[in-house]
Amino acid sequence: MGFKDPVFPPVDPKAFLARPLTERLRVLGAQWAEQGFGTPYMVHCIYFVKLFVFYGFLGVAIATSTSGMAFWHVGDWWNQPIVYEKLILWTVLLESIGVAGSWGPLAGKAKPMTGGILFWAKRNTIRLRPWKWIPGTNGDRRTVFDIAVYLLMLISLVVGIVLPGHQISDFGAAMARLGLDASHGLVSPAALIAPIVLLVLIGLRDKVIFLAARGEQYLPPLLAFAILPAAMPDHGFSNMMIALKIVIGVVWVGAGFSKVNKHFTMVIPPMVSNSPFMPLPGLRRRFYKNFPEDMRPSALAKFTAHGPGVVVEIVAPLILVFSTNMTVTVIAALFMVAYHFFIISTFPLAVPLEWNLLFAYSSLILFVGFPAGKGFAVTDMTPGWLAIVIAAGLLFFPVLGNIRPDKVSFLPSMRQYSGNWATGLWAFAPGAEEKLNRVTRSAPNQIDQFIAAGYPPDWAEITLQMTIGWRSMHSNGRGLFSILLATVPDIDRRSVREAEFLCNSILGFNFGDGHMHREDMIKAVQDEARFEPGECMVVWAESQPVGKKTQQYKVIDAALGVVEEGSWNVHEMVETQPWLPGGPGPHTVHWSKLRGSRSLGSVA
Structure with missing residues (x-):
């Protein structure tokens, strides 16, 4: 790790960014394991x-x-x-x-x-x-x-x-x-x-x-x-x-x-x-x-x-x-x-x-x-x-x-480092992320911030993707990526963002509390960003309650609202690899506007 320069993954940036999401996650996870964020x-x-x-x-x-x-x-x-x-x-x-x-x-x-x-x-x-x-x-x-x-x-x-x-x-x-x-x-x-x-x-x-x-x-x-x-x-x-x-x-x-x-x-x-x-x-x-x-x-x-x-x-x-x-x-x-x-x-x-x-x-x-x-x-x-x-x-x-983790922030719940957090991932269609700059705030999109700080555009993108590599290494990350893969057919073409990071650029703060970027915040963003249906898809999951083996998730289209709800078994997710080599982890769809006849039941 350099004093002034970040450590990037040993990849050709353009070729890397063209690879499927799961292949990128495998590289990003291995890079994080050896170098962390790669921060100078x-x-x-x-x-x-x-x-x-x-x-x-x-x-x-x-x-x-x-x-x-x-x-x-x-x-x-x-x-x-x-x-x-x-x-x-x-x-x-x-x-x-x-x-x-x-x-x-x-x-x-x-x-x-x-x-x-x-x-x-x-x-x-x-x-x-x-x-x-x-x-x-x-x-x-x-x-x-x-x-x-x-x-x-x-x-x-x-x-x-x-x-x-x-x-x-x-x-x-x-x-x-x-x-x-x-x-x-x-x-x-x-x-x-x-x-x-x-x-x-x-x-x-x-x-x-x-x-x-x-x-x-x-x-x-x-x-x-x-x-x-x-x-x-x-x-x-x-x-x-x-x-x-x-x-x-x-x-x-x-x-x-x-x-x-x-x-x-x-x-x-x-x-x-x-x-x-x-x-x-x-x-x-x-x-x-x-x-x-x-x-x-x-x-x-x-x-x-x-x-x-x-x-x-x-x-x-x-x-x-x-x-x-x-x-x-x-x-x-x-x-x-x-x-x-x-x-x-x-x-x-x-x-x-x-x-x-x-x-x-x-x-x-x-x-x-x-x-x-x-x-x-x-x-x-x-x-x-x-x-x-x-x-x-x-x-x-x-x-x-x-x-009842849905009722109380994970901070008053004293779960600061527990890994049992409400979390989310945002997936933008090509070019749609730029619409976030319509939202009233005091900072531009993070990709623009890193470019303004001197990062070449492709490496700025890879730096942001390091955060989703970090998320994939946690139990909730396996679940979130499983739902993304199962519900967003063009996921490999999209810009996937870690919600905690993205929330910082919209609200000015986030401390890992997924309640700051759930439906009410997404609606407030949509009022100004004006995404078209399908342009901004969010997978969001609540913390695991005591006494239950599952976490509840939602798929939210910024333009349409909640379009799917379901759950996954925590034990099954922790046994998978971060890049999901076998495809989406097992989860249960409770209802869905996205999957047609598969709108109810377990999905392997």
């Missing part, structure tokens, strides 16, 4: 500078300087709660602007590299409401009101970050138990009301901004900062710190349990293959059964997924939440720090690097800085039933989202 190391360096200098250093400098501390005195600030509060506000601010997660070339943003604010502060861009029954949320275009609420939210976050600390009644006594300086105080609970209210308000109007701000991750801590110190003067601070431990524990454990499935094993090989810290192709190949003939996960991949992968994310967090032994707590915290740095090192395509760095820091400040043995154990919450209420409230969406 210079791009990884840009991400590291953004993460450690812009986000980390600048965030700490702002948090400490506005709280009366010097950032170079690490021992004075690393366990100060106000620094932690302000770093969360800083993270929400950057996520809400669009310069944290889902940023840059690895997220499909080449020129410009930022989506976010460029879309969300622009009139008539697409807006996706989470629930149709909420009054005052009609429509799918951004208005002046939406822009005003969004910008006010950003301003309110800045205000919370720059205000000096505020004292509450039990803060001094609690800090004294730890021998810590209490003079810096906490972020004023009153200053947190506006960010919370505005985040919820804009989220009811546009779920994309709420999820981009990582509302499911950071709204609970913001509520803890705002409510507990103000409502419980005698125990507010201690309860706040204990509540933060419960919050992060639920996030970790929920994500860990979501990975106990057949999907997650298939996440590990392409994830590891994309790491710039895994330079040896031979080691990358070991995560596949028999590269390149059998690209299913190897025994090493299965061990990594269900050994360190799941166990560390369930066992270590439970130890942190319940341990009163300081040595055991420190060891478990270091495990979680290593876990988050491992995720950073793989550069997952949503690039949630800031979230991982913050959670690594959270492991230390919450559990080592405020240990259970000093009055910050879960059993120390006063009253005790409050811990149960908080845990139950936090578990509501993960439980509902795994039982």
